[in-house]
Amino acid sequence: MKYIVGNWKSNQNLTQSFLWLDDLIALKPKITPDKKVILCLPFTDIATFNQKLNESGLPIEVAAQNVSHMAPGKHTGEINAQMLSELVSYCIVGHHERRADFAETSDVVATKASFLLENSITPIICLDKPYLDQQIKSLFTQGVEVSKCIFVYEPASAIGTGNSIDPKDANHVAHQISFLTDYLSPVLYGGSVSPDNIKSYMDEPNISGVLVGTDSLNPTLFADIINAT
Ligand code: PGA
Numbered sequence: 001m002k003y004i005v006g007n008w009k010s011n012q013n014l015t016q017s018f019l020w021l022d023d024l025i026a027l028k029p030k031i032t033p034d035k036k037v038i039l040c041l042p043f044t045d046i047a048t049f050n051q052k053l054n055e056s057g058l059p060i061e062v063a064a065q066n067v068s069h070m071a072p073g074k075h076t077g078e079i080n081a082q083m084l085s086e087l088v089s090y091c092i093v094g095h096h097e098r099r100a101d102f103a104e105t106s107d108v109v110a111t112k113a114s115f116l117l118e119n120s121i122t123p124i125i126c127l128d129k130p131y132l133d134q135q136i137k138s139l140f141t142q143g144v145e146v147s148k149c150i151f152v153y154e155p156a157s158a159i160g161t162g163n164s165i166d167p168k169d170a171n172h173v174a175h176q177i178s179f180l181t182d183y184l185s186p187v188l189y190g191g192s193v194s195p196d197n198i199k200s201y202m203d204e205p206n207i208s209g210v211l212v213g214t215d216s217l218n219p220t221l222f223a224d225i226i227n228a229t
Pocket of ligand 1: 154158161162190212214
């Protein structure tokens with residue numbers, strides 16, 4: 001299975017998301033059964049966008065970009081895993097931007113992954129070299145079943161910069177992640193993935209897919225990435 005995961009980040013209100021979907025439908029991307037296309041949306045888009053997506057028949061799954069590290073209760077403004085469980089089957093956790101902007105730690109990320117799995121949602125866990133060992137150790141310490149997670153190697157230098165890294169280097173780190181997680185989970189690459197470079201990552205033996213930020217906001221580029229996979 002090859003994974004193509006789009007991450008819209010804090011972009012696209014519902015109106016904009018509908019226009020995006022109309023454009024993507026018109027482009028007729030080739031989503032064969034060996035490709036899993038997952039679109040990580042803002043919370044505010046998920047439910048309504050998913051209805052429209054189902055009507056379109058496009059085999060794309062909606063997902064979330066974050067989840068609370070707290071159980072349901074008195075936590076104003078938090079969206080917990082139980083709430084998400086009725087809406088999505090996947091959720092990103094530990095994205096570099098959340099670590100940098102919201103001071104998320106490896107332990108918090110492991111707690112989020114644990115809540116997601118308790119609610120039958122697959123965590124898509126982002127990793128970078130400076131905290132790769134620490135994050136994986138924290139997952140094991142908190143009893144997170146790594147075989148039920150998807151991992152993404154996302155070097156900070158490549159996120160949103162246009163400076164994607166050498167596919168061989170990405171493959172090397174993807175192998176390291178596989179080794180540390182007993183070769184049980186898919187490992188993806190993320191960081192300035194585009195229609196021009198997608199194939200070079202997909203050709204690497206330890207990379208099972210990609211996480212796409214910037215180019216997932218453009219339906220034409222996203223369809224090109226799907227078709228080139
Ligand atoms: P990018 O973002 O494709 O814009 O580099 C990737 C990500 O942060 O998920």
